């Protein structure tokens with residue numbers, strides 16, 4: 001077989017590096033592993049892929065060679081490709097990841113993924129969609145019209161890439177050009193937030209399947225309390241998130257009255273503040289130990305008065321809540337400015353006096369456009385035609 005033919009064959013092999021348990025069992029059945037061995041082989045493979053971070057089937061020493069050969073013939077352990085990496089002066093890393101093409105004419109979607117090291121934790125901010133259909137007026141991702149949902153494998157692939165790159169699998173080597181958190185037993189990637197590109201609750205099934213892989217105790221082993229899903233307020237899916245995933249919830253509130261929230265977060269016209277707060281009150285598992293985070297972006301002259309701080313406190317009364325004040329991160333062409341520091345402090349003091357922890361989220365990675373709401377990949381440039389088609393059809397998830 002020629003090199004080109006080999007390459008073409010290789011590119012059609014599916015990766016098992018971010019597969020679900022069911023997909024792994026299916027792959028083993030496909031290559032002829034007998035039913036009686038299936039359970040054992042599947043858990044061996046799972047362990048190698050997710051606990052050890054194996055890059056080659058041949059490394060899986062306790063699996064019989066003929067099985068490994070068959071696996072390598074039909075599958076790979078490929079991760080999304082790092083198309084570009086930027087490291088901020090504060091240690092934040094942003095990766096532009098190219099997903100393997102889904103079919104011969106697909107160039108492969110590009111998404112961004114951000115790693116934020118702190119002294120006691122390392123947070124990976126993952127994307128759930130390519131772009132976002134929701135057009136929040138202060139968000140860069142919202143200006144990116146081309147959207148498709150990421151698959152569960154593409155979501156998990158982001159974590160695999162980060163663990164590889166940060167030397168977070170056994171035997172891995174941490175990069176020397178950036179920071180990683182310190183401390184006994186602290187993993188480089190200890191927390192996951194679904195705060196990258198996209199609205200996770202408009203891609204519920206893939207997000208749920210990805211979370212099951214991320215939190216599986218025999219594999220990547222992230223605690224559900226260290227996984228946070230942020231939503232702009234897709235009310236009908238919130239109860240399912242609590243019941244089926246059991247992760248922490250963050251809600252992008254940003255305004256305390258409907259006319260303003262309608263402008264900032266247009267989804268509010270469909271699910272207004274009252275419905276959103278009700279869904280939060282009913283969120284399964286919320287308690288003082290598992291508070292809901294309310295994100296509030298500080299926009300100069302728009303939502304930052306002391307009266308609005310007091311309205312916020314009234315709105316959240318009785319809810320187990322944390323309030324996260326996010327200084328607005330500018331991006332080219334944005335119509336907003338970030339509130340002054342004194343204004344943010346005054347706002348934060350009012351919220352704090354009412355008994356809420358109200359950390360002001362220090363902007364991280366602003367110099368590389370990696371901060372909240374600054375993510376936007378170039379995928380749209382590659383596919384002007386697809387974008388036009390999308391613009392002409394009703395937006396996904398906004399039926």
Ligand code: SAH
Nearest residue numbers: 139195198230231232252295328329372373
């Ligand atoms: N779509 C989801 C998750 C991704 S956005 C959501 O909206 O919740 C992650 C957070 O960044 C959200 O709270 C979002 O409102 C906020 N954000 C968006 N653009 C921002 C900007 N330019 N500056 C600061 N925060 C921003």
Ligand code: SF4
Nearest residue numbers: 132135136139142232
């Ligand atoms: Fe989408 Fe969230 Fe940005 Fe709104 S803030 S456009 S929901 S990514």
